[in-house]
Amino acid sequence: MEFAISGVVISPILLASVGFFVGILGGFFGVGGGFLAGPMMFLSGVPMNFVVGTDLAHMTGKSIVAARRHRTLGNVDIKLGILMVAGTIPGVEIGAQIIEALKKSGSVDLFVGIAYVTILLMISLFTARESMKSLRMNQSDVINAKDVMKFDTATKFLQKINLPPMVPLPRSGIKQISLWLILGVGFITGILAGILGVGGGFLRFPMMIYLLGIPTHVAVGTDLFEIMFSAGFGTLTHALKGNVDIMMALIMHTGAALGAQIGAILTRFFSGPHIRLYFSILPLIGSILVIYQLLNGVPSH
Amino acid sequence: MPKVQSEGNYKKMIRKFMAELTIYGVLVIGYSIVILRYFNDYLTDLFESNLLIYSGLALLLIVAQGVLLDFVTTYLVGQFKFDEIE
Numbered sequence: 001m002e003f004a005i006s007g008v009v010i011s012p013i014l015l016a017s018v019g020f021f022v023g024i025l026g027g028f029f030g031v032g033g034g035f036l037a038g039p040m041m042f043l044s045g046v047p048m049n050f051v052v053g054t055d056l057a058h059m060t061g062k063s064i065v066a067a068r069r070h071r072t073l074g075n076v077d078i079k080l081g082i083l084m085v086a087g088t089i090p091g092v093e094i095g096a097q098i099i100e101a102l103k104k105s106g107s108v109d110l111f112v113g114i115a116y117v118t119i120l121l122m123i124s125l126f127t128a129r130e131s132m133k134s135l136r137m138n139q140s141d142v143i144n145a146k147d148v149m150k151f152d153t154a155t156k157f158l159q160k161i162n163l164p165p166m167v168p169l170p171r172s173g174i175k176q177i178s179l180w181l182i183l184g185v186g187f188i189t190g191i192l193a194g195i196l197g198v199g200g201g202f203l204r205f206p207m208m209i210y211l212l213g214i215p216t217h218v219a220v221g222t223d224l225f226e227i228m229f230s231a232g233f234g235t236l237t238h239a240l241k242g243n244v245d246i247m248m249a250l251i252m253h254t255g256a257a258l259g260a261q262i263g264a265i266l267t268r269f270f271s272g273p274h275i276r277l278y279f280s281i282l283p284l285i286g287s288i289l290v291i292y293q294l295l296n297g298v299p300s301h
Numbered sequence: 302m303p304k305v306q307s308e309g310n311y312k313k314m315i316r317k318f319m320a321e322l323t324i325y326g327v328l329v330i331g332y333s334i335v336i337l338r339y340f341n342d343y344l345t346d347l348f349e350s351n352l353l354i355y356s357g358l359a360l361l362l363i364v365a366q367g368v369l370l371d372f373v374t375t376y377l378v379g380q381f382k383f384d385e386i387e
Contacts (some may be wrong), residue, residue: 057360261325
């Protein structure tokens, strides 16, 4: 089938299948999945500028569907999500400015590629190690908790910071936490997302859990809630630059919307450490794809 | 995989979810076919002539596919009482 807007000939079944696969991952892990869908679209022959914009468009719809489903399961902390968005937006802008400065030096792809792979591998190794230890704690009945976490040193330290205004997050089971801490985490993930040119779901998810102490299931739902806004904003800006093929996005979203619902409901049957353990595979796949792109000279920006 | 619900609740939840997913699936596929069939040329022309309106419409179409169809699904599930199936 020919998509006249982007001038690409591609099978709609392939697009819907990619959407479905990424949709399941998105609904289950609370990530946009751009780091997987992007390379898949590019390898299918979609031009790079349309890859980014169209992927963001389908991500917007998918995150709405998945966040709504997670909300019915009680997994969305709306207050936390809104505060995180407020921190993320200036962060993304600063990240984008850093990229512009790096572009002038001429080595942006290599720098971003190496930074991306390093961060992804660190997240993957840390999450895998922590979740496996947590699962062992559960099995040995040291602690009988649904969402036990082995690494909580940083969480305890940060939650003790008494810098007003303090905000309660009852949905996340947090009595009080400094507003600046939430904005700070959003800001840092925003900078990284801006530099790396990604939505940042896979950065926010572990940071919400390990720094703010948000339960895994709520981190998944709240991350999707935030992606609704960030991806929606990204869709609009990319569409204005002529980088969105809405026909392609709608077909991808047909698969993604169904996949996201399945992914979201699946979280009901897995404990927090299990979700974190499976999540640790995603950044690993992402880093392999980036290394492939770097070796084959595929542009990331 | 830890079991988090009683078997009765689990089965009921799965049944309701399957009903919702089936209805939503039909609606979402139908929606895409209608847009592709009747709006393809219009949107392509709009993309070439007015990116501002195209951008707004693109966002609207994708949000509608997510939100509107989900509302319709919830309504239909309620109407046909799929959520009360035992």
